[in-house]
Amino acid sequence: MFNNRIVVRGVHYTLQDEIGHGLHSIVYGGHDLDNGQSVAIKVTNLAHGSFHSKAGTESRRQSFWKEIDMLLYLQALNPYVIRIFNYDNNDQYGTIVMELGKTFRDTLLEHVHSRIPIPPFLIHRFWSQMVEAIYYLHRIGIVHGDCKPENFIQVGPDETSLRLIDMGISFQLPPNVTSHIHTAAGTPDYVSPEMVNSRIGLSSKSKYGYKADIWALGVILYEMAFGVRPLHGLGSNATKLSFLGQLQRNISIPNHPDKNLRDILKRCLRSNPRRRPNIEQLLNHRYLAG
């Protein structure tokens, strides 16, 4: 489609294999031909499937620029947000050239398949970066809203530095407030009980805030520590949502040799969001601060 080359604002890149895709986008590996640097190139189709639908095309263009604006805004404020090197759009495509990495989900899967647990020091290294990534968002009043392993990628020579790639549904809130946003985002495994309840109560509107990110961070830590997610035994998404919607007690945490890890997990996975720690309290917990 692009003849294995693409020019973005005067810079030439090779386009190699597809390394991922979203609903309207394909992400390719590539190289900057000027300096040889490896990059990821996300190409978003801005034209609506039906070329008669100008409204659809316009809304894709707006989402594309909203994503760019958010990423650019966060470059200097959050060291854990993916670094953007270049971007542009034409009538047909929007292009973002960024740091290339490996999806954290793939690392989790590799450990599940090999049955070799993630070493404790790596769990700590990964999770502390995730908590800091969210800390830098909460500090400026932004809730991520869709925190999950797919949205973190590993970069750097040893692939142990993390970056957030998807800021798609992040939204701004005053401190300690919850908000209504129009979204159905979030796979059930990382969705907090209050998100489910508000979804049921408000149909297509969801009401949640900072503490939903804390719950999601807890689910990711649980997954790293035990190789499965807390709701893994429940089967279908509908069953998981109904379980979360009725959850009165806290999620029980299996025994783990690291008492601090188990304690912080218990706190993140409290069903009542008011009883969950906020992001500063997480950073000050013995598991991270010690």
Ligand SMILES: Nc1ncnc2c1ncn2[C@@H]1O[C@H](COP(=O)(O)OP(=O)(O)OP(=O)(O)O)[C@@H](O)[C@H]1O
């Ligand atoms: N910088 C990157 N390095 C490596 N892989 C990436 C990078 N960015 C994205 N990917 C891969 O591409 C996939 C899709 O990217 P992303 O999550 O940004 O798309 P999306 O926002 O879901 O797309 P859409 O906007 O069309 O819904 C990711 O899940 C990941 O596997």
